[in-house]
Amino acid sequence: MTQYKRYTITAALPYVNGHKHIGHLAGAYLPSDVYARYLRLMNRDVVFVCGSDELGTPITIQALKENLSNQELVDKYHQISKEVFEKLDISFDIYYRTSDPLHIETAQEFFLKFYQEGKFQEVETMQYYDESMDMFLADRYIQGICPNCQSDKAYGDQCESCGKSLDPTDLINPKSTVSGNTPILKSTKNWYLPLDNYEEFLQKWLIEGKKSNWKSNTYGQAKSWIDSGLQPRSMTRDGKWGVPVPLEGYPDKILYVWFDAPIGYISATKKWASDKGVDWKPYWQSEDTKLVHFIGKDNIVFHTIIFPVMLHAHGDFILPTDVPANEFLNLEGKKMSTSRAWSLEMTEYLNDFPEQTDELRYMLLSVLPEQKDSDFSWQDFQLKVNSELVAIVGNLVNRVTVLLFKYYSGEVKFHKSCSELQGFLKTQKEKISQAIEDYKFREALTELIQIARHGNKLLTENEPWKLIKTDPEKTQIVLYDCLELILNFGILAQPFLPKSAQKIFSMFHLVAPISWDEVGNENLIKSNLIIAPTALLFNKIEDNIIEAQILKLNAKTQSIMANENSKNQIQEDLTINSKPEVSYEDFDKLNLVIGTVKAIEKVEKTDKLLKLSVAISGEIRTIVSGIALHFTAEDLLEKQVLVLENLAPRKIRGIESQGMLLFAEDQGKLIRIAPTDSVSNGSSVS
């Protein structure tokens, strides 16, 4: 269907700072595996690469948490990931790791070439530096008080409590998480890739070139980034756990993980090629190669903009042909979250259902978030397994083998299959091929099941259990047709259900892989063949299994949340204790008064801001407060509130705010503070 001579298929490198869940599987690994398996069965030249992304700051943070060295941590999770993918039959040609020396070398070559050709901009910026540890602090190594929600759990890049993304210099009272000391600002040099210089290239290659053949979600998001104007982006960081910057005099500089990680695809290909004794270059540098990146939507910008710009700037490389990005998979209607334990990790599934990997593959493929976020529910899982895999596929195989053994002791009598059946198989094969090439895996799966449905229909229509009494010869033909459907189902099922496909082949004394071209080949079923009796292809999943999983999920998330709450409690206690002692003079500077809210309006074009008019003594103060999510106008109108009267005025959204309203906060909810009996406006609080 295409003119490509070879295919380079990549699946997003899992960042090995923890266990990966089924959302990751559905997002990148399963679709890419189906695609790669299909192409191999088409006898195409394919390399399918993936590997652990093992560098960067979050690794070091997780290592501290688990009390392991960086290397021990990545070794641990690399091993787990590798095994999990093997068990789920994800058929990577190589599962690599970015801590490999070959990768370091490859990434450094990239960097050096850019450096020597003047493709970087050297920029000096001020960064936090921990003098006691003699190191610059990456964002995650700085903790302080969030300027937004006052939580003291805010990191340099984001507040864990309110989720606001931050710049390290936004933090109040920043501390180094390494030493606990207050860091100083110090000048540092980094190398920036001026993405804005490549807008013309992106305009032509992506905006114009990919408009009609990329999925709307991928294209839309990439276009949105380009349209909003690209900025130079630093391709280096201060740190030690990463690819060292290959320049003299910068021992503490490493490459930004998003610079080196996608290069990992290339390093992985190099390693695979050298192990195999072939040349890696055509897979990345030849125009007749199709390069496809399978990713989740969180990686779109890196795979559609930054990495292509890198490849383009380098000059020797081809660009990705397709970037089929999937949306997210929810679990029981809610977004998966590792920190809230609302997730199904691949290791958990394998532990509970070690023999049912095809069932998971089937379920996930049938709900792949191809167009929009989709949902995995245990009930749905049970339904899909029981009413499709068991009732349609497994049942067909069972029906046919039972009849065959009953009437013919399992021996196949050869008959030429009818042309109608041949036509049907050919049609399904074409439909499935086309769907896979269009990355419509759900559709492909539906067409696959049609083959088994057809078999059940043949049986019901011809009733061989009756026919055997009147027309033994016709009975043989019907059963032969059914066997042919089963075998061909197996061939076409190989990309989706590899274990089940092999089970089917075993009945016919055949071994996978069987090429796509063999669909409809009558010589595969030998005359007078004795079918090997098989166990049931799929087993029903009973209600209690599903109930147990749902209970387990709820228990898991509740215990984590309880844990979190107690941690929060400790954190809050710490907040109280961690504030420095103040003198009476300091306290006396604050003028706290009671006022009454006289008018409220929402600040235009904001979600959280309310503009309030508050009466204190003789005057009306205008105060802007970020509380619109907690209170409506009715809640506060004519109510008394606690006001910090002498706070320096500040303009917010063009309105001068003359004071500050004080509220009690409990678990993120704001509660109004007011005297128990009404007092006159302006009454002081001391």
Next chain:
RNA sequence: GGCGAGGUAGCUCAGUUGGUUAGAGCGUCGGAUUCAUAACCCGGAGGUCAGGGGUUCAAAUCCCCUCCUCGCUACCA
């Protein structure tokens, strides 16, 4: 608020060069059947395609407005 993606049957979702009667699976109801893991097969019911307006001989599909969901992003003394 800005940007992106969605809103189609009870549920999960397909469906764009605009074109008969809007589809599938599951569920539901009815029928048929017993070879089979109470499974399979046939049939029915079920939709103002989020709402409104426009373009057109013709709109789920193109344009405009509004509402809702998700993601990114902005304001938060």
